[in-house]
Amino acid sequence: MGIYPGTFDPITKGHLDIIERAARHLTDVLIVSVAVNAGKGPLFSLEERVALVEQEVAKLDVPSKILVQPFEKLLMHHAEEVGATMIVRGLRAVSDFDYEFQMTGMNAKINSSIETVFLMASESHQFIASRLVKEVSALGGDVSKFVSPAVEKSLKDKQGL
Secondary structure, X not given: OEEEEEOOOOOOHHHXXXXXXXXXXXXXXXXXXXEOOHHHOOOOOHHHHHXXXXXXXXXXXXXXXXEEEEEOOXXXXXXXXXXXXXXXXXXXXXXXXXXXXXXXXXXXHHOOOOEEEEEEOOHHHOOOOHHHHHHHHHOOOOOOOOOOHHHHHHHHHHOOO
């Protein structure tokens, strides 16, 4: 069982690419763990983000079972609690690697029996970041290349556009 953790504020086509590839090639059960992460000041509430993720992953055609769960504890404690043996992380650029490398080292010290697996973002999704999607949307830009129509509508509704 694997976990793909994130804030998913909002879930993007890049996230969905990693979820689909992990569910297809790496694990028979993938839990998409939606972090509370109040420190990032998310636009969407935890409940809204969970609902958006559930809505989007339901559209995927993969052989693995995908579950969506919120969490607000230390990732490694969450992984232990659900019985995960793998944490899946997506990498877009070298700057992501530096942060993820440090996090992986810390997580390994907490529980060395849970592996971290990195998936490089597909070339067409390497530049997509939720933070930028929110900014482009707030300024009236077209985000349809980065998120699904349902997520785009949710963004516009939330931003009063």
